[in-house]
Amino acid sequence: MPTKQLVIRALVVDDHRSYAEALSFALARTEGIESIGCAFSVDEAVSRVQHDEPDIVLLDWQLPDVDGVEGIGRIKAARSATKIILISGHAAGNLERLATSAGASALLPKESSIADIVSTVRRCAEGEVITSTLSTAASEQPVALTRRETEILWLLAKGNDAPHIAAELFISVHTVRGYIKDLRRKFAATSQLQVIAVARAQGLLPD
Structure with a gap:
């Protein structure tokens, strides 16, 4: 009897509504991933994480209420099992160190392709911690x-x-x-x- 494929539940957290909704839509069209929608602040994300229990949160580095490091901490406090992929549009030499030390599983540049984002979501859901270099775009x-x-x-x-x-x-x-x-x-x-x-x-x- 074939093994049933586990579905990865993903939440996008970004205050840029057009980006968040487009990424959520792209993930929803990907086999093996269930997009549970978007949150536009860390407060909203924490509430969604507690209620919906996503496997993965794709978190923007710069949100209006808190920065990425605090956001990671608050989401992890709400549900430690949720893996966090930090997404940033700004290159910074110490950002990867800050993200991983705060509990993020991966750091991606915001200009990453959908294929790269999906690959990272799947790898992080399996427990990998991925280090990468932000694009210099x-x-x-x-x-x-x-x-x-x-x-x-x-x-x-x-x-x-x-x-x-x-x-x-x-x-x-x-x-x-x-x-x-x-x-x-x-x-x-x-x-x-x-x-x-x-x-x-x-x-x-x-x-």
């Missing part, structure tokens, strides 16, 4: 964008899809999708989520 020369590309980037970051952007800018959906394709190429991104994360890391979008 935040310190690289920002990507050069046209005025229209910048407008579309900002609208994407606000959670708008192609039809809504087309209506906002009075252009066709086909044209919007062409611009999004160009943005993915310029940022070397495999998804719109990654476009937004890399743009934010390079200072092209507000934190």
